[in-house]
Amino acid sequence: MLADLSTVEEFVPIQQKELLALLSTGVREDGRKFDEYRKVEIQTSIYEKANGSAMVKIGNTVAVAGVKAELGEPFPDTPNEGVLTVSLELLPHASPSFEPGPPDENAVEMSRIVDRGLRESKSIKTSELCVLPGKKVWVIYVDIYAMDHDGNIVDASGIAALAALLTAKIPEVKVEGEDVVLLESTRGIPMAERPVPVTVAKIGDYLVVDPSLSEENVADVRVTMTTLESGIVSSIQKSGSGTLEEPDVLKIYDLAYEKGKEIRSLLAKLG
Amino acid sequence: MCLSESIVLITQDGVRLDGRRIDELRPVKMQVGVLKNCSGSAYIEQGKTKILVAVQGPREAHPKHIALPGRAILRTRYHMAPFSTDERKSPAPSRREVELSKVIREALEPALFLEEYPKTVIDVFIEVLQADAGTRSAGITAASIALAEAGIPMRDLVTAVAVGKVGGKVVLDLNEAEDEHGEADMPIAMMPSLNKITLLQLNGRLTRQELEEGVNLVKKGIKELYSLQKQALRARFSGAQVEV
Structure with a gap:
């Protein structure tokens, strides 16, 4: 395979110029409208050994998420709450x-964006994951793999994490004194919210939703906003060395909320 | 158990725990040129947050292969001292510090004419000596005046402060108690004269209207900090050096 020159710094201005010329005619490289998300496919329960799993495709970008639940100790400052990692x-x-x-740093940043989206929205009812106060709680691990990169790994990862959590099953437990017995029967992870991250890239003066890899490579800035059904925004991250104009903030919010709704309706079909 | 319900973070009359109004900054002190062995340096206190920033360079890039032919590389390191928090923080860089170092670099980069110094590296070291919320934004505010002292040409200073939601109200410049028990924290950095946003993050929950309110409120804080930055730079270069 030839070396990938698309991210070589010297080529970026040339590519950006080409892409901007195209955007000025109102079209994106792959024919989408500026506010058009690529086709999102969600498959769940793909790995039997995980408590929950999901594969999300956004165009050619692929992310999978696996949920594993273990009984563990709570954090000392939240003795009655389960733990999310x-x-x-x-x-x-x-x-x-x-x-x-x-x-x-990119992996760390993306990981923390997805984490914040789930955590700050208080999407998981962690109090319902307490088994023995101060001693035993469910620790929920969500591990996400980016498997194919054609732009916008953050959204694919966030949606995969959410889909895996929504369909995960953890054992019911019986507490006998200080002992915890795992039962055959299972239950879902109690969820209060469905936080969906949506990323918008700014290329020149244009805002494009769900950037492809070639758009990401030349974008000045990317902004990921995670929104909830109620319209509340639960995390924002600007990424990249460009700048935003003040009105961009609400424009991006409106795009993120609208696209978030579309994606949430796909998730609703998972049951 | 849940402290946020037992503490009144903000009274009915809009007075906060430390006596501030919702649109007031904490007391701020800034000083430029506090270190001798750096190209530029600055010290900032914002409430109980205390940060020392050093700029080294432009200097030859090491390792050499990281050098770029067309511009200088900006490197930033945001680091918290082990004694800066209530519980000792391990000196090894945490994931949070890795992320903040990145977003801080991306907040400062748009202001710098890096193309003036090809093949070099400019290092910005942000050391948080005491953390009481708002450390990334105070770090950016101080780093930008340290870069100015280093003589690196800039389009504008970069000024940062957080807004947040505390006790149901959108407030300026959270302190630690407000950050911990409040509903949202949204740090923002801007190039004030150019009116451009260079950093935008949010942890917590805001409605669209609160988001809008926050962006408006932050400008008041940034305007005040911007004039303090310029004052600190003037003090440095008018010969009126003050002690550390």
């Missing part, structure tokens, strides 16, 4: 620019 790994399978080993 979210992590995102950029597999070397996904892109020649991803390398195995400790996560770089």
